[in-house]
Amino acid sequence: MIAGFETATSGAVRIRDREMSGVPPYDRNAGMVFQGYALFPHKTVGENVGFGLKMEGVPKEEREKKVKETLELVDLPGLEDRSPNELSGGQQQRVALARALAIEPSLLLLDEPLSNLDYKLRRELRFQLKRIQEEVGVTTIYVTHNQEEAMAMSDRILILNDGQREQLGTPEEIYNKPKTRFVADFIGEANLFDGTVTQYQNGNAEIELSTETNRSLTVPANGAVEEGQPVTINVRPERITATDDEGMLTGEIVSRTYLGKSTRLLVSVDGSEVEAEIPSDQLAGISHDLSIGTTVNLAWQPEACVIVGEVN
Known part of the structure; x- marks a missing residue:
């Protein structure tokens, strides 16, 4: 055209x-x-x-x-x-x-x-x-x-999905603040978690994840949300790290890939797979065994979570 x-x-x-x-x-x-x-x-x-x-x-x-x-x-x-x-x-x-x-x-x-x-x-x-x-x-x-x-x-990037506009913005906006589940999953690699808003105040939303453990996370809300609203949150793999302390999620390592400057872990959590990409210099400070088949705690900063929209 x-x-x-x-x-x-x-x-x-x-x-x-x-x-x-x-x-x-x-x-x-x-x-x-x-x-x-x-x-x-x-x-x-x-x-x-x-x-x-x-x-x-x-x-x-x-x-x-x-x-x-x-x-x-x-x-x-x-x-x-x-x-x-x-x-x-x-x-x-x-x-x-x-x-x-x-x-x-x-x-x-x-x-x-x-x-x-x-x-x-x-x-x-x-x-x-x-x-x-x-x-x-x-x-x-x-x-x-x-x-x-x-x-x-x-x-500026325009993301199209089946001929319809999903989002228009700078590369930074598209990657760090995707407005829809499609954009989050299409650009880069995403860990998408479905959940429900249980509380919203002072710009933060408490979200109960739809997992077997029903763990709750506090997430900065990038827009107005309401209690009881179903949402999807995104955490990029590079924002997730393994920790010796209690983490946000706990799961079993099913794959480990060495990439030189980082190591990528694929972790099974409540039947879902979560990807974490950990810089090599951070791995040196983790005493926990991170071989395949072991249990690992995953953690990230609250601001690493982005609400990307309602559950499909």
Whole structure:
């Protein structure tokens, strides 16, 4: 709909305050970078990058100058005469980006541009794309199913669920203050606990968990809640630690994974699984045996809990 290939059934699309209803794709001045590169195999790199400029009638000399500048911007100087099939996947994607940027678009659209690349290259290009976007200053809409990618590259994130908006906010807001259960579970890793509000006062809610032990937790309420209201709370794995003292929850370790800077525990608690990611330096201070099959106490600070909404 933004690019003009689909028609909106309601609402409006505006680019630089210009209403786009009825405006054809070629007149929207939007640059597009596709998941599959979509380079012309019979054209050189320079011809690919300058294609949009040629269609706009830009003179050859001016076009060649712009192509050179844009290839330098994406760290591909001097490759104008190469064929796309002589380039690596990462280089081809940067050529596709250069082609979109060469026309100086009002809006840049990127449709999962890194999904065809391996993990290491994706990380490298992620930072390059962010640098280029900040340098050029063009508004960019980046579509991705990769949560880490979205968090690393975005100023604002829109979470869609079955075509409906779940939440719009900064990466920090989306991660630390998810408004719905879907958002909490979709972005990052979540430990979700259902419960019922038994008391609410002074900005704090006492919640009785729906577990076999019916343990109660005091949670800072990020919005108005009422006694008797069913809610879901979220605690991120990195906010949970093992403790020698009495914890919030007690369970049996069913899996232990060493990740270098941290160790991830999967703990069975009242029939549910809770994940805890404990920094390696904290593990050294725990005398309790944390091998598989042992019982462990899990603890976290009250502010680590976030109420994310009513129970589904």
